[in-house]
Amino acid sequence: MARRRFLSQLVALPFLALGVKGQESKKTLKIMMRSSWGTDDPTRASFVFAHALALSDAGHEVQIFLTADATALMRKATTDAVIPIGWPPLSELRDKVVAKHIPVFS
Numbered sequence: 001m002a003r004r005r006f007l008s009q010l011v012a013l014p015f016l017a018l019g020v021k022g023q024e025s026k027k028t029l030k031i032m033m034r035s036s037w038g039t040d041d042p043t044r045a046s047f048v049f050a051h052a053l054a055l056s057d058a059g060h061e062v063q064i065f066l067t068a069d070a071t072a073l074m075r076k077a078t079t080d081a082v083i084p085i086g087w088p089p090l091s092e093l094r095d096k097v098v099a100k101h102i103p104v105f106s
Helices: 002-022 042-057 068-074 076-081 090-099
Strands: 030-035 061-066
Touching: 030 042, 042 061, 042 068, 042 090, 061 068, 068 076, 076 090
Parallel strands: 030 061
Antiparallel strands: none
16 A cells, blocks of 8 residues: 555656756856858858848857858948848848847958
């Protein structure tokens, strides 16, 4: 009898653990995203900006580091001309990145 009572108490333990997990606070990450895609592939060039915005909206600290062909994206005239397929124009993403104060290095 005592054994059954003990086993029935053990069955309830996993459900108690679920309540504890729901109360944990989210850990914010520091993320540096690197891209080398430039104007030759506008969709891939915009990924780093779109993903940085999504991660920033999730509460993480994000930095963007542009290398190789992607350094051309630092010019306003260049980003105004880049229009990816299925994504907002890079100029819109750039404006949102600037508004959120996400650092961009090249």
